[in-house]
Amino acid sequence: MASLREIRQRIRSVKNIAQITRAMQMVAASKMRRAQEQALASRPYAAKTWEILTHLSAQRGNVEQLHPLLAQRDQVKNVAVILITSDKGLAGAYNGNIIRAAIRFMRSNNREKASLITVGRKGRDFMIRFGRKVVAEFTDLPARPSSLDIAPIARLAIDGFLAEEFDEVYLGYTDFINTLTQEPTLRLLLPIRPGAVESKVMSEYLGQETTMSTAEYLYEPNPNTLLDTILPRFTELQIYQALLEARASEESARMVAMRNATENANELIGDLTLVYNKARQDAITKELLDIAGGAEALAQASK
Numbered sequence: 001m002a003s004l005r006e007i008r009q010r011i012r013s014v015k016n017i018a019q020i021t022r023a024m025q026m027v028a029a030s031k032m033r034r035a036q037e038q039a040l041a042s043r044p045y046a047a048k049t050w051e052i053l054t055h056l057s058a059q060r061g062n063v064e065q066l067h068p069l070l071a072q073r074d075q076v077k078n079v080a081v082i083l084i085t086s087d088k089g090l091a092g093a094y095n096g097n098i099i100r101a102a103i104r105f106m107r108s109n110n111r112e113k114a115s116l117i118t119v120g121r122k123g124r125d126f127m128i129r130f131g132r133k134v135v136a137e138f139t140d141l142p143a144r145p146s147s148l149d150i151a152p153i154a155r156l157a158i159d160g161f162l163a164e165e166f167d168e169v170y171l172g173y174t175d176f177i178n179t180l181t182q183e184p185t186l187r188l189l190l191p192i193r194p195g196a197v198e199s200k201v202m203s204e205y206l207g208q209e210t211t212m213s214t215a216e217y218l219y220e221p222n223p224n225t226l227l228d229t230i231l232p233r234f235t236e237l238q239i240y241q242a243l244l245e246a247r248a249s250e251e252s253a254r255m256v257a258m259r260n261a262t263e264n265a266n267e268l269i270g271d272l273t274l275v276y277n278k279a280r281q282d283a284i285t286k287e288l289l290d291i292a293g294g295a296e297a298l299a300q301a302s303k
Contacts, residue, residue, distance in 0.1 A: 004283065007276045011269060024090070025258035031126035031143065032251035034180070039176055039244040040146065047239045048111075049275065053192070067227040069158070069235070072191050073167040079114040080166040081106070082137070082157060082189065083244040084173040085123030087139055091250055092257035094182065095122040101184035102172045108290060115166065117156060119243065126255065145243055147236060154236040161190045173242040174249035180256065182249035192231060215284055 034039040034192075083102050085095045099122070106114050115135045123138045136156055141149050161167040169190040175183040 002279075004276065004279055006202045007272060007279060011272045011276065014265050014269050014272065018262050018269065020182055021258045021261040021265060025262060028255035032255050033249050033250040034246065035143075035244065036176065039248040042241055042244055046237055049053045049230075049237055053230060059146050067224065067231055068162055068188060069185055069192050070164050070227075072193075073164075076167040078165060078167050079109075079111045080117060080157065080160060080169045081114050081186070082117045082153065082169065082242075083127070083172050084117065084242060085118070085120035086172075086246075086250045087121045089122065090253040090257060092260075094250055094253035095120075095126075097182075098172060098174050098184040099123060099126050101186060105170070105186045107170070110139045115160075118155065119153065141243070143247070143273070144232065145212075147240065150236050150243065153158055154239050157190060157239075158232055158235055166190070171238065173246045176245045176248040176252065179252045182253060191234065192234065 010026055024228060077112060081102060085098060085099070089095070104122075106112055113133060115133050116123075116127050117136045117138075119138045119141065121139050124134060125138070127134050136153075138153055157166070157169045161169055170186050172186045172188040174183075177183055257293045
């Protein structure tokens with residue numbers, strides 16, 4: 001059994017850990033509120049953009065001829081996955097869930113050689129460690145990313161698709177449902193398919209607006225010119241929205257993980273305190289027995 005000094009030292013160290021995890025929980029809660037506000041604020045804009053794209057692509061004629069980003073390849077040989085994870089750990093199962101979802105996706109579709117564009121150190125390190133093909137990596141993105149931060153990721157995916165290096169590009173991230181629920185999501189980014197919404201939170205915002213309209217609209221100068229401008233920006237917007245969802249999910253997962261760690265530390269402190277008190281009582285009882293035994297021995301000797 002450990003000595004009283006060792007138990008006291010362990011209680012002190014666990015208390016220090018509890019203070020650290022409590023502070024990290026408060027920091028994560030503050031960051032989560034800001035990230036959640038950003039993610040929720042941009043959802044209506046992304047939904048309206050999808051509605052406009054649906055109307056544009058519903059015009060008469062061959063949809064795939066309107067723009068190359070709408071063209072679906074007959075044979076899908078090369079696939080790219082934009083995988084969004086965090087740069088730091090201590091976020092519970094956040095990184096593990098999206099990485100496992102990406103691995104299952106590649107294995108289930110026989111796409112073991114899929115190219116990976118990683119956003120975040122955790123996904124990059126895992127994929128490189130297990131020999132996956134990482135063609136590009138992006139780390140240390142700011143807490144509040146701008147379109148300039150997202151543009152290189154979108155340009156890499158768009159250029160690769162237009163050059164037929166990639167036949168399909170998928171976006172892997174974590175949908176922010178609420179503070180306790182985050183859902184790993186992999187959905188098709190390119191070619192753009194209006195009306196196909198795999199994201200749960202975006203489908204709630206879109207509602208019935210994703211149905212193809214039968215009305216004919218007039219555009220100036222024409223749908224093709226508009227698509228040349230809208231589709232690349234729409235692709236950037238989807239990556240931007242996914243990054244905001246992932247950031248909100250990351251901070252939520254980190255806050256919950258730190259709260260659980262603090263609660264576990266407090267429980268451990270209680271258990272160690274109980275062990276300390278029992279050991280202290282045993283020591284006191286032993287000392288009293290020694291004193292009583294010595295007094296009895298002296299009494300016997302005096303007789």
